[in-house]
């Protein structure tokens with residue numbers, strides 16, 4: 001199959017836009033197609049088989065558009081499905097995992113918090129990364145159950161979102177964390193609320209920038225970099241295009257979104 005000059009992205013919904021933003025900031029000349037599988041969010045509570053099935057469906061859609069590379073802009077889908085995707089499809093896949101390594105390397109208090117979905121926290125990849133880089137660090141992990149749905153439903157500023165975050169952060173703050181790892185691509189969109197809830201000496205950290213650098217590196221390796229003077233950014237959702245557009249406008253992504261059944 002002839003590759004197009006486009007990078008595909010998928011997530012269980014809006015979260016992967018935090019990754020798309022970083023990739024677009026570093027590589028604005030690259031054309032992209034972003035798939036928000038919002039109708040099936042959240043992925044975090046689904047079985048591995050279901051997540052593989054959904055990831056295959058998203059991948060097939062992106063391959064029909066001849067994408068040259070796919071960014072799995074979802075920690076949960078990366079931990080459960082990227083191995084399968086790499087084994088079955090002949091294009092490069094870039095995945096994302098919680099930024100435990102930089103947090104563990106930089107913590108002064110030797111205590112870090114990780115907020116992620118249940119699926120990510122119980123995964124082999126997360127266990128292995130934590131064992132490798134954070135075995136001498138106190139890691140307080142919390143499942144952010146409910147947060148993805150609140151974000152998808154446009155309730156970032158609702159009191160229940162703040163309340164849920166306060167409850168999730170309390171045990172971490174009690175253990176004197178100085179880094180909070182945002183281990184789900186939806187959570188960077190909560191940063192401004194987290195800033196209000198966290199003491200000034202606690203930093204949030206996510207993997208978006210690192211993924212953008214990885215995408216750049218892989219494109220260079222495979223000689224797939226685009227030099228297009230007029231890149232094209234397409235966004236598809238299988239839920240509400242109007243809701244996604246509002247969300248994107250709020251976060252400085254003023255692009256049109258199209259509804260598609262995928």
Ligand code: DGL
Pocket residue numbers: 011012013015016041042043044045073074075076077117120148183184185186
């Ligand atoms: N953005 C996905 C992630 O990074 C959210 C998972 C979900 O839908 O629960 O894990």
